[in-house]
Amino acid sequence: MSKVVLFLKSNQLSKKIENIVKLAVIVLILSVLAAWIVSNIYAEDVNAGLSQNLIRLHVIANSDSDADQALKLQVRDAIIEYMKGKLANSKDIDETKTIINNNLRNIEKISQEVIAKNNFSYSVNAAMGNYDFPTKVYGDISLPAGRYEALRVVIGEGAGANWWCVLFPPLCFIDATHGTIPDSVKNDLKSSLSPEEFRLITTAENDDDIPIKIRFKVVELLQGSKIKVTGAINRMFR
Known part of the structure; x- marks a missing residue:
C-alpha cells in the first residue's frame, strides 16, 4: 500500500x-514575442519619424566600371552645386520638397550635360519617392x-x-570628410x-552610451531585415 502511495505522490510531483516547465516555456515565448513586438513598433516609429523629416539625395551610377563611377561623382557635384543655390533659403521640409519637384527636369538636364561632356x-x-536604404554614416x-x-x-x-547624402537638413552642402558635422547643421x-530620433542618429557611435547603441542596433536589424525580405519577394515576382 505504501508503495502505491509513494508512486502516486511521485507521479503527481x-x-x-512538467506543468511548471510548460508554463515557463509559454512565459518565455510570450516574453520574446512581446519584446519583438515592442522593438518592431519602436523601429517603425523611428524610421517613420526620420523619413518624414529628412530628404536624401541618391545618385546611382550606370555600372561599377571606373569610368561610370567617376561620372557618377561628376553628376553628383553638378546636382549639389545647382541645388545648393535653389535650397539656400529653405528652412522647411515642405518647401524643400516643392523646390525639388519643380526642378526635376532641370536636374535631369544638368546631369545630361555632364554626361554628354564626358562623351x-x-x-x-x-524622381522623388520613398526608397530603401541600408545603414549609412555621414561624418x-x-x-x-x-x-526614406x-x-x-x-x-x-x-x-x-x-552615392548618398541628406538634402534636408542640408548635409550635402558641407564637408563631412573630417568626421564631424557643424553645430549649425x-x-x-x-x-x-x-x-529620441536626434539622439539616436548623433550618438549611435558613442561607446559610452550603450542604451542608444542597443536601440540603434534594434532599428538597424529590424529595418534591414525588412528591406532584405521585401527585396527577395520583389525579385521572386519579377
Whole structure:
C-alpha cells in the first residue's frame, strides 16, 4: 500500500514539474514575442519619424566600371552645386520638397550635360519617392537602415554603386570628410527631429552610451531585415 502511495505522490510531483516547465516555456515565448513586438513598433516609429523629416539625395551610377563611377561623382557635384543655390533659403521640409519637384527636369538636364561632356549617352531619371536604404554614416551622424524619402537620380542602367547624402537638413552642402558635422547643421537636425530620433542618429557611435547603441542596433536589424525580405519577394515576382 505504501508503495502505491509513494508512486502516486511521485507521479503527481512529476506532473507538477512538467506543468511548471510548460508554463515557463509559454512565459518565455510570450516574453520574446512581446519584446519583438515592442522593438518592431519602436523601429517603425523611428524610421517613420526620420523619413518624414529628412530628404536624401541618391545618385546611382550606370555600372561599377571606373569610368561610370567617376561620372557618377561628376553628376553628383553638378546636382549639389545647382541645388545648393535653389535650397539656400529653405528652412522647411515642405518647401524643400516643392523646390525639388519643380526642378526635376532641370536636374535631369544638368546631369545630361555632364554626361554628354564626358562623351557618354546615358539616359537620366530624376524622381522623388520613398526608397530603401541600408545603414549609412555621414561624418558623426548615423542613419539606420529603413525607408526614406529621397531625390533619386539614376544614370543609365542604374546598376552601379550609389552615392548618398541628406538634402534636408542640408548635409550635402558641407564637408563631412573630417568626421564631424557643424553645430549649425546639427541644430537644424535637432529642430526637425524628435529628441529620441536626434539622439539616436548623433550618438549611435558613442561607446559610452550603450542604451542608444542597443536601440540603434534594434532599428538597424529590424529595418534591414525588412528591406532584405521585401527585396527577395520583389525579385521572386519579377
